[in-house]
Amino acid sequence: MLAVRNLRVRYGQVEAVKGVDFEVNSGEIVVIVGSNGAGKSTILKTISGLLKPTEGTITLDGKPIHGLEPSAVVKLGISQVAEGRRIFPQQSVVDNMLLGAYTRQRRRAEISNDLEHMFERFPILRVKQNHVAGTLSGGEQQMLAISQALMSHPRLILFDEPSLGLAPLLVEEMFRVIRDLHAQGATILLVEQMVTKALELCHRGYVLETGRIVLSGPGKELLADPRLQEVYLGRDASVPVNGGSGKVDA
Incomplete structure (x- = not known):
């Protein structure tokens, strides 16, 4: 599925990743x-x-x-749940979730159905769906970050x-x-x-x-x-x- 070969990544003059291979x-x-x-x-x-890598390849199903x-x-x-719960703190909980679906060309009913599935997975997000995301606890923000990632239907x-x-x-x-x-x-x-x-x-x-x-x-x-x-x-x-x-x- 995913293959990483001879990956090298630099921050300026510092090489942070030095020829990594995994799949x-x-x-x-x-x-x-x-x-x-x-x-x-x-x-x-x-x-x-x-x-961006300075060297090496990353392929998904054989395609770079x-x-x-x-x-x-x-x-x-591919969807990432970033370190530190990188949500949009000034937006509402439900708006954060909907932002996770921004790349999808789907009907409103399908996205609403996905929202319902997220609320079933994390019931506290239903209760706080209209709250500003920055007011959530750390654990609730992590639930929101996961929900946001799942809204894109990642493989x-x-x-x-x-x-x-x-x-x-x-x-x-x-x-x-x-x-x-x-x-x-x-x-x-x-x-x-x-x-x-x-x-x-x-x-x-x-x-x-x-x-x-x-x-x-x-x-x-x-x-x-x-x-x-x-x-x-x-x-x-x-x-x-x-x-x-x-x-x-x-």
Whole structure:
């Protein structure tokens, strides 16, 4: 489905991604883990068209997509749930959801039906549909960001640190949502700081260190690999790499 080959990405003179190769097959959950600054989010931004690679290729079903504008990538069926819940805070909840469907040439009735499905998935969004999105809690904003991404009917969903800043109970809820989406047929590429939870969830995982993939394999095999701990300098891989610092939202 998705294939990334020899991907290199620079921020000015700094090379953030250094010759990365991986693939995501239809129906899989694939995870990229690594410490802060390893290049994980840069990879997702490049796939979604927000950044341009300096070298390498990204293909979807064998057709190149690197260099496309973000709207074109969405039209091809790739949607990203960005780190930090990148919603439109001054717009209403329902308007944010409708913005997720902007690339679709569909009848109003079909989009209304999709909205109803989102409200069934996240009932609190129905209650707060007319609220300004910026007034939602962190967990509610994450639900909104996921709903916005799903409104485009993606074939591949990119999750960028969905647990970031969430309280423990909401972290569990986010992973449940990802499992449910996969059970309903979604293909998922997940970048995540909760290493153990992410690798327990996935079919295959990739460990990124300073822009390079240093380990790869089935998630459970990676969890048992002592080299994983070496990458994290002896840290407990069951906790966020950043130690869980920062604001925690309810």
